[in-house]
Amino acid sequence: MVLLSPKGIEPWFGEKESLRRGGVTTGLTMALLTLAFLINISHRKLIRLYFCLATLIFIFLGDQERQ
Numbered sequence: 438m439v440l441l442s443p444k445g446i447e448p449w450f451g452e453k454e455s456l457r458r459g460g461v462t463t464g465l466t467m468a469l470l471t472l473a474f475l476i477n478i479s480h481r482k483l484i485r486l487y488f489c490l491a492t493l494i495f496i497f498l499g500d501q502e503r504q
Contacts, residue, residue, distance in 0.1 A: 462498055469494070 469491050476483045
């Protein structure tokens with residue numbers, strides 16, 4: 438298995454700042470997907486509220502990426 442350093446990844450993803458933002462976005466996405474899974478198991482009515490919140494976060498993060 439080959440481990441890539443940030444310098445090795447940089448040509449694919451650009452600056453380190455964009456790589457950091459991608460990591461934050463990925464972490465937030467994974468946390469929200471886990472939360473959705475748990476909500477779906479325990480409280481099916483809350484899943485609608487969750488998806489509204491997830492949509493707003495997705496739109497907010499998309500606006501930040503464009504700036």
